[in-house]
Amino acid sequence: xxxxxxxxxxxxxxxxxxxxxxxxxxxxxxxxxxxxxxxxxxxxxxxxxxxxxxxxxxxxxxxxxxxxxxxxxxxxxxxxxxxxxxxxxxxxxxxxxxxxxxxxxxxxxxxxxxxxxxxxxxxxxxxxxxxxxxxxxxxxxxxxxxxxxxxxxxxxxxxxxxxxxxxxxxxxxxxxxxxxxxxxxxxxxxxxxxxxxxxxxxxxxxxxxxxxxxxxxxxxxxxxxxxxxxxxxxxxxxxxxxxxxxxxxxxxxxxxxxxxxxxxxxxxxxxxxxxxxxxxxxxxxxxxxxxxxxxxxxxxxxxxxxxxxxxxxxxxxxxxxxxxxxxxxxxxxxxxxxxxxx
Amino acid sequence: xxxxxxxxxxxxxxxxxxxxxxxxxxxxxxxxxxxxxxxxxxxxxxxxxxxxxxxxxxxxxxxxxxxxxxxxxxxxxxxxxxxxxxxxxxxxxxxxxxxxxxxxxxxxxxxxxxxxxxxxxxxxxxxxxxxxxxxxxxxxxxxxxxxxxxxxxxxxxxxxxxxxxxxxxxxxxxxxxxxxxxxxxxxxxxxxxxxxxxxxxxxxxxxxxxxxxxxxxxxxxxxxxxxxxxxxxxxxxxxxxxxxxxxxxxxxxxxxxxxxxxxxxxxxxxxxxxxxxxxxxxxxxxxxxxxxxxxxxxxxxxxxxxxxxxxxxxxxxxxxxxxxxxxxxxxxxxxxxxxxxx
DNA sequence: TTGAAAGCGCTAACAC
DNA sequence: GTGTTAGCGCTTTCAA
Numbered sequence: 078x079x080x081x082x083x084x085x086x087x088x089x090x091x092x093x094x095x096x097x098x099x100x101x102x103x104x105x106x107x108x109x110x111x112x113x114x115x116x117x118x119x120x121x122x123x124x125x126x127x128x129x130x131x132x133x134x135x136x137x138x139x140x141x142x143x144x145x146x147x148x149x150x151x152x153x154x155x156x157x158x159x160x161x162x163x164x165x166x167x168x169x170x171x172x173x174x175x176x177x178x179x180x181x182x183x184x185x186x187x188x189x190x191x192x193x194x195x196x197x198x199x200x201x202x203x204x205x206x207x208x209x210x211x212x213x214x215x216x217x218x219x220x221x222x223x224x225x226x227x228x229x230x231x232x233x234x235x236x237x238x239x240x241x242x243x244x245x246x247x248x249x250x251x252x253x254x255x256x257x258x259x260x261x262x263x264x265x266x267x268x269x270x271x272x273x274x275x276x277x278x279x280x281x282x283x284x285x286x287x288x289x290x291x292x293x294x295x296x297x298x299x300x301x302x303x304x305x306x307x308x309x310x311x312x313x314x315x316x317x318x319x320x321x322x323x324x325x326x327x328x329x330x331x332x333x334x335x336x337x338x339x340x341x342x343x344x345x346x347x348x349x350x351x352x353x354x355x356x357x358x359x360x361x362x363x364x365x366x367x368x369x370x371x372x373x374x375x376x377x378x379x380x381x382x383x384x385x386x387x388x389x390x391x392x393x394x395x396x397x398x399x400x401x402x403x404x405x406x407x408x409x410x411x412x413x414x415x416x417x418x419x
Numbered sequence: 420x421x422x423x424x425x426x427x428x429x430x431x432x433x434x435x436x437x438x439x440x441x442x443x444x445x446x447x448x449x450x451x452x453x454x455x456x457x458x459x460x461x462x463x464x465x466x467x468x469x470x471x472x473x474x475x476x477x478x479x480x481x482x483x484x485x486x487x488x489x490x491x492x493x494x495x496x497x498x499x500x501x502x503x504x505x506x507x508x509x510x511x512x513x514x515x516x517x518x519x520x521x522x523x524x525x526x527x528x529x530x531x532x533x534x535x536x537x538x539x540x541x542x543x544x545x546x547x548x549x550x551x552x553x554x555x556x557x558x559x560x561x562x563x564x565x566x567x568x569x570x571x572x573x574x575x576x577x578x579x580x581x582x583x584x585x586x587x588x589x590x591x592x593x594x595x596x597x598x599x600x601x602x603x604x605x606x607x608x609x610x611x612x613x614x615x616x617x618x619x620x621x622x623x624x625x626x627x628x629x630x631x632x633x634x635x636x637x638x639x640x641x642x643x644x645x646x647x648x649x650x651x652x653x654x655x656x657x658x659x660x661x662x663x664x665x666x667x668x669x670x671x672x673x674x675x676x677x678x679x680x681x682x683x684x685x686x687x688x689x690x691x692x693x694x695x696x697x698x699x700x701x702x703x704x705x706x707x708x709x710x711x712x713x714x715x716x717x718x719x720x721x722x723x724x725x726x727x728x729x730x731x732x733x734x735x736x737x738x739x740x741x742x743x744x745x746x747x748x749x750x751x752x753x754x755x756x757x758x759x760x761x
Numbered sequence: 762t763t764g765a766a767a768g769c770g771c772t773a774a775c776a777c
Numbered sequence: 778g779t780g781t782t783a784g785c786g787c788t789t790t791c792a793a
């Protein structure tokens with residue numbers, strides 16, 4: 078079956094418990110606890126050495142389930158994201174895992190696959206598993222408290238730019254980020270700038286649309302065409318084709334995700350257009366993929382790592398238990414070549 | 420603090436336990452267990468209804484920690500991958516999560532960041548958390564049993580193409596996959612085909628190198644240049660530049676990962692070369708990114724989903740406890756345009 | 762068909 | 778500084 082252990086002491090059948098260690102070291106189980114946890118009582122150095130030795134020799138490893146039961150905390154958090162294969166979310170998940178690990182917490186990952194019912198089910202499932210909290214990148218743009226309250230577990234919303242009363246949430250300034258990108262495009266002299274808008278579940282008004290609008294209005298430009306399409310490569314590809322076929326073809330496109338922009342790029346290349354000469358492009362997210370597309374994408378970078386850390390901190394760090402806050406991070410325009418810059 | 424519950428019955432302070440349900444329903448705690456678990460004893464329909472009702476009204480949710488303690492199983496598995504932001508691994512992680520969820524298991528995700536010590540630490544940490552098993556995409560190419568034995572938890576190696584005695588492992592046929600790709604390049608008439616080889620920890624001889632060699636030898640071609648470089652976009656970019664600067668510049672490159680190919684593509688584009696006319700390219704992995712690069716990459720697709728399912732099955736499915744097997748999946752050449760096909 | 766109760770491994774009063 | 782022990786919530790044997 079599985080490789081056999083080679084531990085010096087064969088130990089009793091089954092896993093080694095704190096009781097075995099106590100017996101081996103000739104102390105009480107309490108002392109073993111004190112040593113393992115570094116408290117709450119102090120232990121004489123000689124005794125501690127004996128216990129440590131016993132732990133080593135028996136290969137003792139505390140049982141986390143028992144500890145969780147006793148303490149009422151599993152030192153684990155849950156994460157619910159739409160799709161871990163999406164580069165933005167996988168980056169977020171990595172950052173959350175890292176931040177949680179730094180606090181000694183493990184991360185249970187779940188994908189909701191863009192499905193509201195599954196999202197809710199995952200949150201409940203996580204709650205039943207005694208996680209100490211859940212970070213949700215909700216598919217819903219307006220999670221009513223009702224959606225998670227019955228889970229009775231602390232929830233913080235990540236990648237959530239609208240305020241959600243009663244919840245801790247962290248998001249990015251979509252409006253300002255989008256505005257910066259579109260203004261940059263305008264700076265290149267474009268006057269017909271299209272929007273490839275990702276389709277959200279719910280009727281929430283996405284800040285990126287607002288930012289695009291603001292930039293256009295600020296420059297006295299007319300609204301360009303809007304194509305609503307999923308936040309995916311395929312969605313972008315379809316949007317690109319539609320935009321190229323439009324009567325009044327735009328000269329620049331702002332896409333609400335890098336993935337969409339990558340799809341648009343493909344449609345543009347297939348049509349034999351040169352980017353940025355024939356069509357300029359800017360997008361949103363700042364994923365690694367945007368840096369290696371051809372041409373490299375000018376994109377608004379979300380501070381994924383900082384956002385993940387903030388969410389973890391609000392949930393189990395120094396921010397735990399504080400009154401709900403809505404944290405908004407600024408997004409940074411990364412200028413590369415797809416916009417027309419050299 | 421957190422949104423208040425609105426449950427009909429305020430319940431006693433603190434979470435609702437099985438005892439509360441029993442009292443509310445006027446039965447014993449055992450009966451509640453029977454109802455919740457659907458066994459091991461049968462319960463009279465009327466009683467069951469009462470219990471179900473009590474569960475609903477009190478919002479009872481079983482405590483997984485207590486259950487895990489009693490049963491010795493947390494219905495949780497661990498996953499150790501090098502980097503969840505790498506598209507290949509994030510896809511793998513998604514598939515593992517899904518397969519585990521189908522079996523009622525949750526997934527604890529950890530990143531080793533290509534660090535052997537961290538990988539080992541993660542496995543141990545997971546074991547201490549009473550996971551029922553761990554799936555490891557090892558950084559080490561030859562994990563001696565010694566590396567995981569002390570964890571005393573079932574381990575299956577995923578994305579591991581060499582046989583590892585004593586371990587269940589699942590991998591892809593690197594040799595055949597690479598050979599197919601290189602032979603395809605040869606079919607396009609190329610005679611100087613370079614290899615951009617990913618750098619592995621350990622001195623394991625990667626099957627992709629072998630496959631490249633075999634294809635070349637089979638066609639009576641000389642070995643092209645080899646550049647050893649990390650399995651990343653940056654690594655590929657550097658490799659591309661080096662290959663372009665080489666005295667005997669190759670006319671085609673086989674890259675051991677899509678990410679590397681994407682980096683090479685960038686180097687090629689920057690040098691003003693046309694792909695596939697001036698330089699053909701093929702790679703390995705079959706990630707979504709390869710489909711949307713420009714030109715789209717001809718790549719050897721790993722059946723990530725099937726591999727993840729096989730690993731989960733070996734760990735906690737019908738394959739659990741069987742004698743260790745080494746499962747090798749075939750990889751499929753996906754022909755697109757980077758090789759020279761129309 | 763139902764109930765009583767032991768005990769999973771651990772923590773932390775509390776007693777010495 | 779160390780030991781004793783109750784009890785976290787659950788499952789399940791055994792008895793009724």
